Amino acid sequence: MHKKIMHIFVIQFRLMKNSQLYKGSLNTIIMKLLEEQGRMYGYEITQKVKEITKGELNITEGALYPALHKLEAEGLLDVEVEKVDNRLRKYYKLTEKGTTETVNRLAELEEFIKNMQTIVNPKLSY
Amino acid sequence: MSLSSENIQFIDNYLKNSEVIYYDIRMEMLDHVATAVEQKMQAENLDFYDAFKSYMVVNKKEILKGNKEEGLYFKEPLKKFGLFAIQPFQILLAIGIFSIVYFFSNIYGLNVYSNYLYLFIIITYLIFGISHFLLTKRKKFYYIDRNFSIIFLLFQIANPLHRNANENLVTFVVFNSSILFVFFAFLRFYYLEMKSFKQKNQFLFQ
Numbered sequence: 001m002h003k004k005i006m007h008i009f010v011i012q013f014r015l016m017k018n019s020q021l022y023k024g025s026l027n028t029i030i031m032k033l034l035e036e037q038g039r040m041y042g043y044e045i046t047q048k049v050k051e052i053t054k055g056e057l058n059i060t061e062g063a064l065y066p067a068l069h070k071l072e073a074e075g076l077l078d079v080e081v082e083k084v085d086n087r088l089r090k091y092y093k094l095t096e097k098g099t100t101e102t103v104n105r106l107a108e109l110e111e112f113i114k115n116m117q118t119i120v121n122p123k124l125s126y
Numbered sequence: 127m128s129l130s131s132e133n134i135q136f137i138d139n140y141l142k143n144s145e146v147i148y149y150d151i152r153m154e155m156l157d158h159v160a161t162a163v164e165q166k167m168q169a170e171n172l173d174f175y176d177a178f179k180s181y182m183v184v185n186k187k188e189i190l191k192g193n194k195e196e197g198l199y200f201k202e203p204l205k206k207f208g209l210f211a212i213q214p215f216q217i218l219l220a221i222g223i224f225s226i227v228y229f230f231s232n233i234y235g236l237n238v239y240s241n242y243l244y245l246f247i248i249i250t251y252l253i254f255g256i257s258h259f260l261l262t263k264r265k266k267f268y269y270i271d272r273n274f275s276i277i278f279l280l281f282q283i284a285n286p287l288h289r290n291a292n293e294n295l296v297t298f299v300v301f302n303s304s305i306l307f308v309f310f311a312f313l314r315f316y317y318l319e320m321k322s323f324k325q326k327n328q329f330l331f332q
Contacts, residue, residue, distance in 0.1 A: 062188045087129075087160055088156075
Protein backbone atom coordinates (compact mmCIF):
# COMPACT_ATOMS: atom_id res chain seq x y z
CA MET A 1 0.00 0.00 0.00
CA HIS A 2 2.78 2.41 1.02
CA LYS A 3 4.70 1.58 -2.17
CA LYS A 4 1.60 2.26 -4.25
CA ILE A 5 1.11 5.68 -2.66
CA MET A 6 4.77 6.54 -3.27
CA HIS A 7 4.45 5.44 -6.88
CA ILE A 8 1.43 7.69 -7.37
CA PHE A 9 3.33 10.56 -5.72
CA VAL A 10 6.31 10.10 -8.05
CA ILE A 11 4.03 10.11 -11.09
CA GLN A 12 2.22 13.19 -9.75
CA PHE A 13 5.55 14.89 -9.08
CA ARG A 14 6.73 14.21 -12.62
CA LEU A 15 3.52 15.63 -14.03
CA MET A 16 3.86 18.72 -11.92
CA LYS A 17 7.45 19.24 -12.93
CA ASN A 18 7.92 22.68 -14.50
CA SER A 19 4.71 23.82 -12.85
CA GLN A 20 3.44 24.30 -9.31
CA LEU A 21 6.15 22.63 -7.24
CA TYR A 22 8.93 24.49 -8.96
CA LYS A 23 7.20 27.86 -9.20
CA GLY A 24 7.92 28.80 -5.61
CA SER A 25 11.57 27.82 -5.95
CA LEU A 26 12.33 29.57 -9.24
CA ASN A 27 13.76 32.72 -7.64
CA THR A 28 15.94 30.67 -5.31
CA ILE A 29 17.23 28.58 -8.23
CA ILE A 30 18.14 31.76 -10.14
CA MET A 31 19.85 33.32 -7.13
CA LYS A 32 21.78 30.15 -6.34
CA LEU A 33 23.06 29.98 -9.93
CA LEU A 34 24.14 33.62 -9.87
CA GLU A 35 25.87 33.06 -6.57
CA GLU A 36 27.94 30.28 -8.18
CA GLN A 37 28.51 31.81 -11.61
CA GLY A 38 28.94 35.49 -10.77
CA ARG A 39 26.94 36.94 -13.66
CA MET A 40 24.69 35.34 -16.26
CA TYR A 41 22.26 36.28 -19.05
CA GLY A 42 18.77 34.85 -19.52
CA TYR A 43 19.47 32.18 -22.13
CA GLU A 44 22.54 31.03 -20.21
CA ILE A 45 20.39 30.49 -17.06
CA THR A 46 17.87 28.30 -18.93
CA GLN A 47 20.69 26.20 -20.44
CA LYS A 48 22.58 25.86 -17.17
CA VAL A 49 19.47 24.59 -15.36
CA LYS A 50 18.84 22.10 -18.18
CA GLU A 51 22.46 20.97 -18.02
CA ILE A 52 22.56 20.52 -14.23
CA THR A 53 19.27 18.59 -14.13
CA LYS A 54 20.17 16.62 -17.29
CA GLY A 55 17.19 18.05 -19.15
CA GLU A 56 14.70 17.15 -16.39
CA LEU A 57 13.92 20.74 -15.45
CA ASN A 58 13.11 23.31 -18.09
CA ILE A 59 12.74 26.96 -17.07
CA THR A 60 10.51 28.63 -19.61
CA GLU A 61 11.20 32.11 -20.95
CA GLY A 62 7.74 33.25 -19.91
CA ALA A 63 8.58 32.49 -16.26
CA LEU A 64 12.28 33.38 -16.23
CA TYR A 65 12.26 36.99 -17.44
CA PRO A 66 9.42 38.27 -15.24
CA ALA A 67 11.20 36.59 -12.29
CA LEU A 68 14.51 38.27 -13.19
CA HIS A 69 12.81 41.66 -13.59
CA LYS A 70 11.06 41.29 -10.26
CA LEU A 71 14.30 40.39 -8.47
CA GLU A 72 15.93 43.39 -10.13
CA ALA A 73 13.10 45.70 -9.02
CA GLU A 74 13.44 44.37 -5.47
CA GLY A 75 17.10 45.36 -5.49
CA LEU A 76 18.34 41.76 -5.23
CA LEU A 77 19.90 41.77 -8.71
CA ASP A 78 21.97 44.31 -10.58
CA VAL A 79 22.27 44.49 -14.36
CA GLU A 80 25.03 45.19 -16.88
CA VAL A 81 24.29 45.67 -20.58
CA GLU A 82 27.07 44.85 -23.03
CA LYS A 83 27.42 44.68 -26.78
CA VAL A 84 28.00 41.07 -27.93
CA ASP A 85 27.99 39.93 -31.59
CA ASN A 86 25.90 42.71 -33.20
CA ARG A 87 23.41 42.80 -30.35
CA LEU A 88 23.01 43.88 -26.73
CA ARG A 89 23.19 41.39 -23.90
CA LYS A 90 21.82 41.96 -20.40
CA TYR A 91 23.79 40.28 -17.63
CA TYR A 92 22.41 39.79 -14.13
CA LYS A 93 24.41 39.54 -10.92
CA LEU A 94 23.57 39.52 -7.23
CA THR A 95 23.69 42.75 -5.26
CA GLU A 96 24.98 42.77 -1.69
CA LYS A 97 21.39 42.51 -0.48
CA GLY A 98 20.82 39.69 -2.99
CA THR A 99 23.80 37.70 -1.69
CA THR A 100 22.49 37.84 1.88
CA GLU A 101 18.98 36.96 0.72
CA THR A 102 20.31 33.94 -1.24
CA VAL A 103 21.75 32.45 1.96
CA ASN A 104 18.38 32.90 3.73
CA ARG A 105 16.34 31.48 0.87
CA LEU A 106 18.61 28.46 0.44
CA ALA A 107 18.34 27.67 4.14
CA GLU A 108 14.55 27.98 3.87
CA LEU A 109 14.47 25.70 0.83
CA GLU A 110 16.66 23.10 2.52
CA GLU A 111 14.34 23.12 5.52
CA PHE A 112 11.36 22.67 3.19
CA ILE A 113 12.98 19.71 1.42
CA LYS A 114 13.82 18.10 4.77
CA ASN A 115 10.24 18.49 5.98
CA MET A 116 8.81 17.15 2.75
CA GLN A 117 11.08 14.13 3.00
CA THR A 118 9.89 13.44 6.54
CA ILE A 119 6.28 13.58 5.40
CA VAL A 120 6.67 11.66 2.14
CA ASN A 121 9.14 9.01 3.19
CA PRO A 122 9.65 8.80 6.97
CA LYS A 123 12.00 5.80 6.67
CA LEU A 124 14.54 7.72 4.59
CA SER A 125 14.50 10.79 6.79
CA TYR A 126 16.95 11.27 9.60
CA MET B 127 28.45 30.81 -35.32
CA SER B 128 27.45 34.47 -34.89
CA LEU B 129 24.45 36.00 -36.63
CA SER B 130 24.97 38.89 -39.06
CA SER B 131 23.54 42.33 -38.35
CA GLU B 132 20.89 41.64 -41.07
CA ASN B 133 19.79 38.51 -39.19
CA ILE B 134 19.60 40.50 -35.95
CA GLN B 135 17.56 43.18 -37.71
CA PHE B 136 15.23 40.47 -39.05
CA ILE B 137 14.56 39.12 -35.53
CA ASP B 138 14.09 42.66 -34.20
CA ASN B 139 11.51 43.43 -36.90
CA TYR B 140 9.74 40.14 -36.20
CA LEU B 141 9.45 41.02 -32.50
CA LYS B 142 8.35 44.57 -33.31
CA ASN B 143 5.60 43.15 -35.55
CA SER B 144 4.61 40.86 -32.69
CA GLU B 145 3.88 44.04 -30.67
CA VAL B 146 6.88 43.93 -28.38
CA ILE B 147 6.89 47.72 -28.20
CA TYR B 148 9.24 48.27 -25.26
CA TYR B 149 12.86 48.47 -26.36
CA ASP B 150 14.34 47.19 -23.08
CA ILE B 151 12.13 44.07 -23.16
CA ARG B 152 12.66 43.54 -26.91
CA MET B 153 16.44 43.86 -26.62
CA GLU B 154 16.54 41.02 -24.08
CA MET B 155 14.15 38.82 -26.08
CA LEU B 156 16.19 39.44 -29.20
CA ASP B 157 19.39 38.24 -27.53
CA HIS B 158 17.56 35.15 -26.22
CA VAL B 159 16.16 34.21 -29.63
CA ALA B 160 19.43 35.02 -31.44
CA THR B 161 21.49 32.86 -29.07
CA ALA B 162 19.01 29.96 -29.35
CA VAL B 163 18.97 30.25 -33.16
CA GLU B 164 22.79 30.31 -33.29
CA GLN B 165 22.93 27.12 -31.24
CA LYS B 166 20.30 25.48 -33.43
CA MET B 167 22.15 26.43 -36.62
CA GLN B 168 25.28 24.84 -35.25
CA ALA B 169 23.71 21.74 -33.71
CA GLU B 170 21.45 20.87 -36.66
CA ASN B 171 23.49 22.40 -39.46
CA LEU B 172 20.66 24.67 -40.60
CA ASP B 173 20.72 28.08 -42.28
CA PHE B 174 19.42 31.15 -40.38
CA TYR B 175 15.86 31.21 -41.73
CA ASP B 176 15.24 27.48 -41.21
CA ALA B 177 16.69 27.58 -37.70
CA PHE B 178 14.65 30.70 -36.84
CA LYS B 179 11.44 29.24 -38.23
CA SER B 180 11.79 25.91 -36.45
CA TYR B 181 12.71 27.64 -33.16
CA MET B 182 9.80 30.08 -33.28
CA VAL B 183 7.23 27.41 -34.17
CA VAL B 184 7.91 25.74 -30.83
CA ASN B 185 8.84 28.71 -28.63
CA LYS B 186 6.96 31.77 -29.91
CA LYS B 187 4.16 31.60 -27.36
CA GLU B 188 6.55 31.24 -24.42
CA ILE B 189 8.92 33.97 -25.69
CA LEU B 190 6.13 36.50 -26.17
CA LYS B 191 4.81 35.89 -22.66
CA GLY B 192 7.65 38.15 -21.52
CA ASN B 193 5.82 41.01 -23.23
CA LYS B 194 2.95 40.74 -20.76
CA GLU B 195 4.15 41.65 -17.33
CA GLU B 196 0.93 43.30 -16.20
CA GLY B 197 1.32 41.79 -12.77
CA LEU B 198 4.27 44.07 -12.15
CA TYR B 199 2.66 47.15 -13.59
CA PHE B 200 1.20 48.67 -10.42
CA LYS B 201 2.69 46.70 -7.57
CA GLU B 202 6.43 47.12 -8.02
CA PRO B 203 6.60 50.84 -8.95
CA LEU B 204 4.11 51.69 -6.20
CA LYS B 205 6.15 49.82 -3.61
CA LYS B 206 9.33 51.53 -4.78
CA PHE B 207 7.66 54.94 -4.75
CA GLY B 208 6.26 54.28 -1.27
CA LEU B 209 9.75 53.62 0.08
CA PHE B 210 11.08 56.69 -1.77
CA ALA B 211 8.35 58.91 -0.30
CA ILE B 212 9.39 58.22 3.29
CA GLN B 213 13.06 59.18 2.78
CA PRO B 214 14.24 62.29 4.73
CA PHE B 215 14.26 64.66 1.71
CA GLN B 216 10.66 63.79 0.86
CA ILE B 217 9.57 64.16 4.50
CA LEU B 218 11.02 67.70 4.47
CA LEU B 219 9.23 68.35 1.18
CA ALA B 220 5.95 67.18 2.73
CA ILE B 221 6.38 69.49 5.73
CA GLY B 222 7.24 72.42 3.44
CA ILE B 223 4.21 71.84 1.17
CA PHE B 224 1.88 71.40 4.14
CA SER B 225 3.07 74.70 5.68
CA ILE B 226 2.72 76.65 2.42
CA VAL B 227 -0.78 75.29 1.71
CA TYR B 228 -1.85 76.03 5.30
CA PHE B 229 -0.42 79.55 5.18
CA PHE B 230 -1.96 80.52 1.83
CA SER B 231 -5.37 78.97 2.47
CA ASN B 232 -5.59 81.02 5.68
CA ILE B 233 -4.81 84.25 3.82
CA TYR B 234 -6.70 83.84 0.54
CA GLY B 235 -9.57 81.52 1.49
CA LEU B 236 -10.37 78.09 0.14
CA ASN B 237 -12.23 78.42 -3.16
CA VAL B 238 -9.97 80.83 -5.06
CA TYR B 239 -6.89 78.99 -4.03
CA SER B 240 -8.35 75.54 -4.80
CA ASN B 241 -9.10 76.42 -8.45
CA TYR B 242 -5.61 77.79 -9.08
CA LEU B 243 -4.02 74.80 -7.42
CA TYR B 244 -5.88 72.31 -9.55
CA LEU B 245 -5.16 74.27 -12.72
CA PHE B 246 -1.49 74.42 -11.81
CA ILE B 247 -1.32 70.63 -11.31
CA ILE B 248 -3.09 69.89 -14.59
CA ILE B 249 -0.80 72.23 -16.58
CA THR B 250 2.36 70.82 -14.96
CA TYR B 251 1.06 67.30 -15.58
CA LEU B 252 0.47 68.09 -19.25
CA ILE B 253 3.94 69.60 -19.69
CA PHE B 254 5.41 66.58 -17.96
CA GLY B 255 3.37 64.11 -20.06
CA ILE B 256 4.36 65.82 -23.32
CA SER B 257 8.06 65.87 -22.31
CA HIS B 258 7.88 62.15 -21.47
CA PHE B 259 6.21 61.43 -24.80
CA LEU B 260 8.88 63.37 -26.73
CA LEU B 261 11.71 61.75 -24.78
CA THR B 262 10.47 58.20 -25.45
CA LYS B 263 9.03 58.80 -28.92
CA ARG B 264 11.76 56.85 -30.71
CA LYS B 265 12.22 54.15 -28.11
CA LYS B 266 9.75 53.21 -25.42
CA PHE B 267 11.08 51.67 -22.23
CA TYR B 268 8.94 49.44 -20.05
CA TYR B 269 11.01 50.25 -16.99
CA ILE B 270 10.28 53.99 -17.41
CA ASP B 271 6.70 53.80 -18.64
CA ARG B 272 5.49 51.65 -15.78
CA ASN B 273 6.31 54.46 -13.33
CA PHE B 274 3.50 56.43 -14.94
CA SER B 275 0.99 54.11 -13.31
CA ILE B 276 1.63 56.00 -10.05
CA ILE B 277 0.49 59.33 -11.44
CA PHE B 278 -2.53 57.76 -13.18
CA LEU B 279 -3.56 56.16 -9.92
CA LEU B 280 -3.16 59.50 -8.13
CA PHE B 281 -5.53 61.22 -10.55
CA GLN B 282 -8.05 58.37 -10.34
CA ILE B 283 -8.16 58.73 -6.55
CA ALA B 284 -7.92 62.53 -6.39
CA ASN B 285 -10.65 63.38 -8.92
CA PRO B 286 -13.73 62.08 -7.06
CA LEU B 287 -12.43 63.37 -3.71
CA HIS B 288 -11.59 66.85 -4.97
CA ARG B 289 -14.97 68.54 -4.31
CA ASN B 290 -15.64 66.96 -0.92
CA ALA B 291 -12.24 68.02 0.34
CA ASN B 292 -13.15 71.72 0.08
CA GLU B 293 -15.72 71.55 2.89
CA ASN B 294 -13.52 72.76 5.72
CA LEU B 295 -10.01 74.04 6.32
CA VAL B 296 -8.63 70.81 7.80
CA THR B 297 -9.76 68.44 4.99
CA PHE B 298 -8.78 71.08 2.43
CA VAL B 299 -5.23 71.47 3.72
CA VAL B 300 -4.68 67.74 4.22
CA PHE B 301 -6.09 66.79 0.81
CA ASN B 302 -4.32 69.45 -1.23
CA SER B 303 -0.99 69.11 0.55
CA SER B 304 -1.13 65.35 -0.05
CA ILE B 305 -1.90 65.82 -3.75
CA LEU B 306 0.88 68.37 -4.17
CA PHE B 307 3.32 66.25 -2.20
CA VAL B 308 2.68 63.06 -4.21
CA PHE B 309 2.94 65.08 -7.40
CA PHE B 310 6.28 66.75 -6.60
CA ALA B 311 7.71 63.61 -5.01
CA PHE B 312 6.74 61.74 -8.19
CA LEU B 313 8.53 64.30 -10.40
CA ARG B 314 11.70 63.78 -8.38
CA PHE B 315 11.21 60.00 -8.34
CA TYR B 316 10.72 59.92 -12.12
CA TYR B 317 13.81 62.06 -12.72
CA LEU B 318 16.03 59.90 -10.45
CA GLU B 319 14.68 56.64 -11.89
CA MET B 320 15.29 57.86 -15.46
CA LYS B 321 18.81 58.98 -14.52
CA SER B 322 19.74 55.66 -12.89
CA PHE B 323 18.17 53.67 -15.76
CA LYS B 324 20.20 55.70 -18.27
CA GLN B 325 23.40 55.18 -16.30
CA LYS B 326 22.88 51.42 -16.08
CA ASN B 327 21.76 51.01 -19.69
CA GLN B 328 23.90 53.45 -21.66
CA PHE B 329 23.89 51.10 -24.67
CA LEU B 330 20.11 51.31 -24.98
CA PHE B 331 20.28 55.04 -25.70
CA GLN B 332 22.90 54.86 -28.45
